[in-house]
Amino acid sequence: xxxxxxxxxxxxxxxxxxxxxxxxxxxxxxxxxxxxxxxxxxxxxxxxxxxxxxxxxxxxxxxxxxxxxxxxxxxxxxxxxxxxxxxxxxxxxxxxxxxxxxxxxxxxxxxxxxxxxxxxxxxxxxxxxxxxxxxxxxxxxxxxxxxxxxxxxxxxxxxxxxxxxxxxxxxxxxxxxxxxxxxxxxxxxxxxxxxxxxxxxxxxxxxxxxxxxxxxxxxxxxxxxxxxxxxxxxxxxxxxxxxxxxxxxxxxxxxxxxxxxxxxxxxxxxxxxxxxxxxxxxxxxxxxxxxxxxxxxxxxxxxxxxxxxxxxxxxxxxxxxxxxxxxxxxxxxxxxxxxxxxxxxxxxxxxxxxxxxxxxxxxxxxxxxxxxxxxxxxxxxx
Amino acid sequence: xxxxxxxxxxxxxxxxxxxxxxxxxxxxxxxxxxxxxxxxxxxxxxxxxxxxxxxxxxxxxxxxxxxxxxxxxxxxxxxxxxxxxxxxxxxxxxxxxxxxxxxxxxxxxxxxxxxxxxxxxxxxxxxxxxxxxxxxxxxxxxxxxxxxxxxxxxxxxxxxxxxxxxxxxxxxxxxxxxxxxxxxxxxxxxxxxxxxxxxxxxxxxxxxxxxxxxxxxxxxxxxxxxxxxxxxxxxxxxxxxxxxxxxxxxxxxxxxxxxxxxxxxxxxxxxxxxxxxxxxxxxxxxxxxxxxxxxxxxxxxxxxxxxxxxxxxxxxxxxxxxxxxxxxxxxxxxxxxxxxxxxxxxxxxxxxxxxxxxxxxxxxxxxxxxxxxxxxxxxxxx
Numbered sequence: 001x002x003x004x005x006x007x008x009x010x011x012x013x014x015x016x017x018x019x020x021x022x023x024x025x026x027x028x029x030x031x032x033x034x035x036x037x038x039x040x041x042x043x044x045x046x047x048x049x050x051x052x053x054x055x056x057x058x059x060x061x062x063x064x065x066x067x068x069x070x071x072x073x074x075x076x077x078x079x080x081x082x083x084x085x086x087x088x089x090x091x092x093x094x095x096x097x098x099x100x101x102x103x104x105x106x107x108x109x110x111x112x113x114x115x116x117x118x119x120x121x122x123x124x125x126x127x128x129x130x131x132x133x134x135x136x137x138x139x140x141x142x143x144x145x146x147x148x149x150x151x152x153x154x155x156x157x158x159x160x161x162x163x164x165x166x167x168x169x170x171x172x173x174x175x176x177x178x179x180x181x182x183x184x185x186x187x188x189x190x191x192x193x194x195x196x197x198x199x200x201x202x203x204x205x206x207x208x209x210x211x212x213x214x215x216x217x218x219x220x221x222x223x224x225x226x227x228x229x230x231x232x233x234x235x236x237x238x239x240x241x242x243x244x245x246x247x248x249x250x251x252x253x254x255x256x257x258x259x260x261x262x263x264x265x266x267x268x269x270x271x272x273x274x275x276x277x278x279x280x281x282x283x284x285x286x287x288x289x290x291x292x293x294x295x296x297x298x299x300x301x302x303x304x305x306x307x308x309x310x311x312x313x314x315x316x317x318x319x320x321x322x323x324x325x326x327x328x329x330x331x332x333x334x335x336x337x338x339x340x341x342x343x344x345x346x347x348x349x350x351x352x353x354x355x356x357x358x359x360x361x362x363x364x365x366x367x368x369x370x371x372x373x374x375x376x377x378x379x380x381x382x
Numbered sequence: 383x384x385x386x387x388x389x390x391x392x393x394x395x396x397x398x399x400x401x402x403x404x405x406x407x408x409x410x411x412x413x414x415x416x417x418x419x420x421x422x423x424x425x426x427x428x429x430x431x432x433x434x435x436x437x438x439x440x441x442x443x444x445x446x447x448x449x450x451x452x453x454x455x456x457x458x459x460x461x462x463x464x465x466x467x468x469x470x471x472x473x474x475x476x477x478x479x480x481x482x483x484x485x486x487x488x489x490x491x492x493x494x495x496x497x498x499x500x501x502x503x504x505x506x507x508x509x510x511x512x513x514x515x516x517x518x519x520x521x522x523x524x525x526x527x528x529x530x531x532x533x534x535x536x537x538x539x540x541x542x543x544x545x546x547x548x549x550x551x552x553x554x555x556x557x558x559x560x561x562x563x564x565x566x567x568x569x570x571x572x573x574x575x576x577x578x579x580x581x582x583x584x585x586x587x588x589x590x591x592x593x594x595x596x597x598x599x600x601x602x603x604x605x606x607x608x609x610x611x612x613x614x615x616x617x618x619x620x621x622x623x624x625x626x627x628x629x630x631x632x633x634x635x636x637x638x639x640x641x642x643x644x645x646x647x648x649x650x651x652x653x654x655x656x657x658x659x660x661x662x663x664x665x666x667x668x669x670x671x672x673x674x675x676x677x678x679x680x681x682x683x684x685x686x687x688x689x690x691x692x693x694x695x696x697x698x699x700x701x702x703x704x705x706x707x708x709x710x711x712x713x714x715x716x717x718x719x720x721x722x723x724x725x726x727x728x729x730x731x732x733x734x735x736x737x738x739x740x741x742x743x744x745x746x747x748x749x750x751x752x753x754x755x756x757x758x759x760x761x762x763x764x
Contacts, residue, residue, distance in 0.1 A: 043703075043704075043707045043709055044700070044703060044704075044707075045704060045709050045711045045712075047709065047710060047711075048710045048711065048714075049711065050691075050711060050714070050715075051695075072703070072706065072707055073678070073699075073703045073706075077678060077679060077699065077703070080679045080699075081679075081681070081697070081699060081700070087697075087699075087700055087703075088700060089695050089696060089700070296455065296459060297459060297462045297463075299463070309432075313433075313471050314471055315463070315469075317455075317459065317462075317463060317469075318426070318463070318469055318470060318471070321425075321426060321454070321455045321459070321469075322425075322426075322427060324454065324455075325425045325426075325454055327425055327427050327429065328429060328430045328710055328713065328714070329427045329429075329430065329431065329432060330427075331710065332430075332432070332710070332714075333432075
């Protein structure tokens with residue numbers, strides 16, 4: 001890797017019929033072809049998966065969670081091991097969130113001040129503090145390739161005044177974050193809840209400060225899907241085309257493709273791993289619950305034609321047995337299938353973009369997926 | 383595989399200083415080099431492991447549990463899928479137990495008759511029945527390569543009269559089992575509790591009926607270790623050298639080597655997989671609890687020089703974090719290490735037997751293992 005190239009984002013092509021983009025982001029641990037799905041490695045592991053398996057699935061970059069790693073094993077241990085890459089033996093790019101989302105959704109007894117948030121962690125109740133300086137220091141210690149700004153993620157619903165006040169603080173924190181040295185890139189996070197003018201103000205203010213990429217936050221927090229799309233549409237026009245865009249914490253397969261069509265390049269979501277642990281598998285015709293008695297004697301794979309390690313070898317009937325018997329191999333195999341499904345879906349999106357046939361394919365995929373079975377409700381990534 | 387060779391047991395060599403044997407058993411799904419450790423696949427999966435991983439670890443044969451598979455998914459499903467090999471996608475040899483041990487240790491409301499045992503299963507309380515005929519039919523449906531006879535496993539301690547009465551019934555059941563057609567080999571099970579004359583009578587009566595191999599059962603049921611060794615020593619002289627011998631459900635690494643030295647060829651034990659799920663790893667100097675705070679910053683592998691997938695890549699510090707955070711990858715990696723340890727230990731025993739240096743090595747291994755840390759208590763395989 002040429003060190004001077006780190007942070008470069010090449011816009012390789014744009015879709016003539018939508019805002020979809022085919023891009024390439026250079027990080028210190030490797031090149032990321034976009035649009036891209038990033039598996040979530042909350043506690044220094046993508047649940048159930050080894051780094052080798054992630055590589056075989058084609059994962060280009062994974063997420064780490066600042067809040068979780070700050071709480072356990074803690075920064076002394078992370079520093080001792082030389083950062084998250086070495087600790088978990090993943091040599092590809094890592095994006096870390098700021099910890100803000102989890103502090104507001106998971107920790108207890110929060111007190112928000114201008115400097116940051118006092119809270120008690122959810123593991124043993126230890127009082128802790130996280131602000132923009134601390135968050136960037138932690139992400140620097142983790143050796144993150146892409147550091148997210150420390151922001152406040154307002155709940156849904158949120159009054160205009162509360163959203164505006166929260167946004168102002170998040171923007172002051174953004175300026176503080178910008179000043180902190182980190183080895184990795186820094187991405188700003190557009191907030192503003194459901195209010196179009198706040199989303200625009202947030203985006204313009206962040207671009208004014210200047211970051212390596214821009215995320216849209218405060219989405220997938222329980223709002224209806226049209227509102228989620230609106231949050232993206234209200235921010236995107238004010239983000240520079242020359243920088244990558246990331247929609248945080250979503251979504252279902254159709255939602256991701258709709259977001260790609262709205263100009264988003266990067267995604268993370270716990271759905272493929274979380275639903276797998278509940279025995280739910282993704283297919284092109286929607287999700288299926290493998291616990292269902294209908295699969296007891298089913299000799300087919302989860303999805304015909306799928307090339308994942310589960311579908312290459314195992315039947316729905318066997319997977320149902322494993323799920324019913326609460327065997328870990330069942331969770332593992334469905335996790336591998338679901339991650340393959342998500343990673344492969346974005347890979348297909350890239351290939352269709354290169355061939356100039358993205359938009360028709362996207363519409364057909366979404367229609368087929370939604371015609372058959374309902375989407376699972378997107379759960380927030382905590 | 384030459385079908386006429388199935389069941390052949392070649393005694394390739396014997397140790398000049400002990401009763402240890404180097405052998406080779408031919409089954410319909412492959413050749414088994416003995417002495418051998420057989421990973422336990424209770425519910426149609428060796429817990430946490432894929433068939434590919436078992437192959438890579440060098441597993442030659444795995445166990446299936448008749449009771450568990452009879453209860454769930456049930457024989458209609460197993461028959462539909464063409465047996466256990468196809469169901470779980472394991473194409474190597476499989477040994478199945480008879481279900482007797484679990485009926486007596488796990489099921490509820492048992493009533494023993496001359497025909498077998500009425501019980502309520504532990505999953506949903508459904509009344510079920512298992513006797514010598516049913517057990518052999520189930521093992522035939524599973525397509526087992528080595529079927530174990532349906533026996534009664536007396537508790538520890540057990541009075542002489544109870545043990546004798548139980549043994550007589552087990553011997554009548556053995557004759558019934560012998561008559562049932564199965565595609566695989568049939569192994570008799572020596573019972574007789576702690577009584578030397580009963581063990582001898584059991585062994586002689588089984589040999590009189592004539593089986594493809596002989597197991598020693600009713601061991602590792604809570605008795606002191608000297609009694610466990612005595613049970614083997616009281617049976618072994620009456621078993622033909624030309625057939626393989628199997629000590630059921632044990633044991634610790636030293637116990638297995640002591641059993642090899644007493645003429646045993648085959649072992650199964652849940653310790654490597656069960657202790658892994660508790661965060662305990664095997665080493666040549668005894669077991670270590672990876673939860674221990676002492677490993678928090680440990681940059682070494684579980685065991686220096688170990689070539690297992692966990693030790694090749696991951697530190698004790700990372701594994702400790704995974705165990706503390708209750709991440710499945712932690713259980714997986716320690717399971718792989720522990721199975722590697724057990725499989726490799728028996729592989730070493732085979733190589734030392736071939737080189738004629740087994741006994742000194744065995745004594746040194748046992749001394750070093752026991753000098754440092756205590757053995758975990760062997761738990762019965764339910």
